[in-house]
Amino acid sequence: MAHGSGWDGEAVREFVRGAPGLSGLVVSAVGYRSRGVQPALHRGLPSPFLTLIFSLDGPVTSGLTPEQARGDDAVRTDIVMGGLHQRPAYVIQPEHEAGIQLALHPLAARRLLGLPAGALADQIVVSGTDVLGRRGAELHERLLEQTGWEARFALLASYLRGQVSRSEEGGRVRPEVGEAWAWLARHRGAGTLNGLAEHVALSPRRLTTLFRAETGLSPKQAARLMRFEHAKSIVVRGVTEGASPNLARIAADCGYYDHSHLVRDFHQYTGVSPTAWLAEECRNIQAGGHRSGEQ
Incomplete structure (x- = not known):
């Protein structure tokens, strides 16, 4: 503990x-x-x-x-x-x-x-x-x-x-959905829907229907969320270690097209820019309040 x-x-x-x-x-x-x-x-x-x-x-x-x-x-x-x-x-x-x-x-x-x-x-x-x-x-x-x-x-x-x-x-989940989630997690949200569908031997439409019914998100939405979670965890880790996060480098390492693409995701998922979110949460992060499964 x-x-x-x-x-x-x-x-x-x-x-x-x-x-x-x-x-x-x-x-x-x-x-x-x-x-x-x-x-x-x-x-x-x-x-x-x-x-x-x-x-x-x-x-x-x-x-x-x-x-x-x-x-x-x-x-x-x-x-x-x-x-x-x-x-x-x-x-x-x-x-x-x-x-x-x-x-x-x-x-x-x-x-x-x-x-x-x-x-x-x-x-x-x-x-x-x-x-x-x-x-x-x-x-x-x-x-x-x-x-x-x-x-x-x-x-x-x-x-x-x-x-x-x-x-x-x-409690059983269809194996195709379980493998699709695991594939997305392994790739940290990278990859294409067609590649994922081919991997689990389903059409993109059928996979999307089954995946959404089980999780509430489409595979594309889940992929974006996983990629953002990974990027955020790197930002949080940097703040915890006393470093100033390099957002452009983080965006490249996490598979974003560019820095502005990461900023857009931050706006969607947090409602503010990365800088504004960090300003709000810095003390909470330093106290250990952002421990997730990956951190």
């Missing part, structure tokens, strides 16, 4: 990385706690993984726009479930918060959630209780009763193993 923390004056940020097992199904699990932080609006970025958050300090408040997140129609829920999406969610970061955030492989959704990731298509934030049902609500209550990260992660691991054992037959 890895720990990270950062202090900003009197502010304290703590991030604890757990290992709930289920390799290939759960990409990462991070416990977080902060206090004395200046309230702010946080951008929940799209990624190639599903997001599941169990809040341990009151409801998470979010919206599709900054105005919604700050308004009366904001989404407020103690368990957050997010499907694959292509624009940021906006989350109110209060003065104090705590919880556990999991990144789930989208092809594990049937086994872990009892439905395909495609059923959550473009739903940036939904109540996790609606998806997980009574067992999820009971898990949340039990997590609230614990006082240490180790006990919380143990509870999560037990719950997730139970979900997998109950899924068995209903």
